[in-house]
Amino acid sequence: MATHPPSVLDADDLNKTDRRILKLLLDGRVTPPLVSDRLDLSRDYASERLIRMHEHDHVDRPAPGLYELVNDPLDKQSDIDTAAIRRAVDDLEAACERGDGGAVQDALGRLREAVEE
DSSP, X not given: OOOSOTTSOOGGXXXXXXXXXXXXXXXXXXXXXXXXXXXXXXXHHHHHHHHHXXXXXXXXXXXXTEEEESOOTTOOGGGSOHHHHHHHHHHHHHHHHHTOHHHHHHHHHHHHHHHHO
8 A cells, every 4th residue: 555645646646657657767868759650659649648747756857758767666765775685695605605694694684684674
């Protein structure tokens, strides 16, 4: 279930086309004709999806017909402590090289915690 206010689309609320448009937006600003051409969609449908994402504060319109990504609903990176994951992976590799099963289990536990928080 979505934990965001109703005005924001959760990743679970996105359809396949929305996800493809978001990937395109990662490369920079887009227009409905560009989305239509790149993703083989009708211009009306491309425009409809961009407008929906704008209504839900995922894209901004710096100019009429121009859209840019401002809040990627697929980006979970901010929820993950990548430094903790790197440390746990380094510790895991070292423990494997030493054959230290206890240290391997400890590092795996820290990895699980880092990705489940």
